[in-house]
Amino acid sequence: MSSDRGLRADARRNRERVLRTAQRLFAEDGLGVSLDEIARRAGVGPGTVHRHFPTKEALYLAVAIDELERLVAEARALAAGDDPAALFTQLSRMIAMGAENAAVKSALIAAEFDLRTAAPDVAADLAGQVADLLDRAHAAGAVRPDVTVDEVMALVAGAFAAIRHADAETSSERSAHLAEIILDGLRARP
Secondary structure, eight states: OOOGTSSSHHHHHHHHHHHHHHHHHHHHHOOOOOOHHHHHHHHSSSHHHHHHSSSSSHHHHHHHHHHHHHHHHHHHHHSSSSSTTHHHHHHHHHHHHHHHHHHHHHHHHHTOOOHHHSHHHHHHHHHHHHHHHEEEEEEEOBBOOOOOOHHHHHHHHHHHHHHHHHOTTTOOHHHHHHHHHHHHHTBBOO
């Protein structure tokens, strides 16, 4: 991940463990979980967490950027395959990850963080990967020909709002169903 380059191997592993633990605890228990509890559950000392993430907002942002980086890696892996409908797999993953981490995203919005501004390279890389998958889907006739990458990214953001409106953040089945309805609107019609 870009934010841990230059760290010793053990420090990189600790940072990764803290990020994964924080992501899981934020999704399960909400944002009220303390940095000390995250440290305890990650199996590191509180100083380790505070050294990497001096504030809870810094940890929220790091978790969100880490998730974007994982989505970029997943999109690259999908692009390496030959599935013309890989776009739908990627968008489903993006929506599911957003639904799982709605609390973190809400905290970032409340703190007036915009990931496109806070991590422009990662956000642009994700949009670029989605654009490549969209181009492949267009070429295969799997997606409506009039859909642009900006519209696709707007629909993903809209899916987060729809999931939140339906109070479906805690139900992977309900959020997946809403995502399916939204993504069906992108599919090419016979």
